[in-house]
Amino acid sequence: MTVARGLADAQSARLVGIDPVLPPMIAPLDGDVVTAALPDGTRVAGVLQQQVHERNSPARLWSATEVWELTPLLGGAGPAGMDALMRAWRRRMELVGPAERDSACVLTWPSRDVESGSVLMDHGMVPLSVVAVRRGPAPAARSGSLVIRRAKPSDLEAVLELAMAELRYSSMVGSTVNRPEAVALKRRALAERLAAGGPTWLAEREGVAVGLAECAMVLSEPGNSASTRLPPGRWGYVNCVSVLPGARGSGVGQQLMAHVHRELHLMGAVGTYLYYNPPNPLSSVFWPRQGYRPLWTMWEVRPAGALR
Known part of the structure; x- marks a missing residue:
């Protein structure tokens, strides 16, 4: 928990510098932990949650039925940390085996961190939705x-x-x-x-x-x-x-x-x-x-x- 809190605090400091409207990050508590290491030894992590929506769930109107959602804990690592974590996530998904067609991998990230967004596109992800504020x-x-x-x-x-x-x-x-x-x-x-x-x-x-x-x-x-x-x-x-x-x-x-x-x-x-x-x-x-x-x-x- 101490390590997750430290990563969340460092990540918040970096991201608020990019977009001051962002709220402080809260370290996620539940899910499978995915970890990765950068060449200099810096470690990053993510919490992976799987959810399967019931047939009559309203969530299936805006979501795939089976969803794997990753919450990154990159600390101050930035896009290099995101790339390392995405590679680890891909290896984890290979262990899961072939997913149903009605499935998705999902990750939510601050819109103004465009460097990390570029990394996500390199890993096949598409920006399908945004939360916009006024x-x-x-x-x-x-x-x-x-x-x-x-x-x-x-x-x-x-x-x-x-x-x-x-x-x-x-x-x-x-x-x-x-x-x-x-x-x-x-x-x-x-x-x-x-x-x-x-x-x-x-x-x-x-x-x-x-x-x-x-x-x-x-x-x-x-x-x-x-x-x-x-x-x-x-x-x-x-x-x-x-x-x-x-x-x-x-x-x-x-x-x-x-x-x-x-x-x-x-x-x-x-x-x-x-x-x-x-x-x-x-x-x-x-x-x-x-x-x-x-x-x-x-x-x-x-x-x-x-x-x-």
């Missing part, structure tokens, strides 16, 4: 013909239609998977969210719902999972934003998110965060224009056996 004042209201209101349980079918439009598009340009169970899983999750009064907004044009923003409030505090990704505070989480195909490019998303950002700010959010796919030609342009920038990148290789 901080600062709420934007001014945008004029337009939309009516934006909170969604109610009676809006379930309209909300589901918009959520599925986003899922189908994202499945072509990122880590999302449009599985046969998607509609049922989405319907159940959205019904629960609407019944609980979760912060969800619809944008309507002439009485027709053309845009959706499904959100939540998340508290980042010492000891909880959010603190591994976000600075301390109460954050607005933008889970799903969708505009019907025929309404895209007409300003629906901008007007909707200006409204949502103001509402989340009034609810006490110190900032907002979301996941988007860099290969998505819509999201990768839209979200930076709304003030978001990448904080963490999720690197993947599918199937898991393709790690090199």
Whole structure:
């Protein structure tokens, strides 16, 4: 534990120098330990966790069914340490044997450490998702013909239609998977969210719902999972934003998110965060224009056996 804590502290010091918004690293406790040595004798490590999602798990809509996820503990070793650890991980995966096609190796790393990102690409990994953050004042209201209101349980079918439009598009340009169970899983999750009064907004044009923003409030505090990704505070989480195909490019998303950002700010959010796919030609342009920038990148290789 002492060695892991020392590596985590040294790693935090290096990475905060690259991106001061990053929270301090918390040494992972559970999983298999993978170790490697550099030519000068410096040792690095990682904690490897395997997870198999059940058939009816909502996680299978944004993840492979079988996942090996590595949390690096590189200390101050930087990209050389990452390369050594990735080689050790590859050797560990060879012991596992051929993985199912619906599998992945996953690693999350600070987006601005581009030197280590280059190493990950050398080992076959692809930057499929990012955690992006937005901080600062709420934007001014945008004029337009939309009516934006909170969604109610009676809006379930309209909300589901918009959520599925986003899922189908994202499945072509990122880590999302449009599985046969998607509609049922989405319907159940959205019904629960609407019944609980979760912060969800619809944008309507002439009485027709053309845009959706499904959100939540998340508290980042010492000891909880959010603190591994976000600075301390109460954050607005933008889970799903969708505009019907025929309404895209007409300003629906901008007007909707200006409204949502103001509402989340009034609810006490110190900032907002979301996941988007860099290969998505819509999201990768839209979200930076709304003030978001990448904080963490999720690197993947599918199937898991393709790690090199």
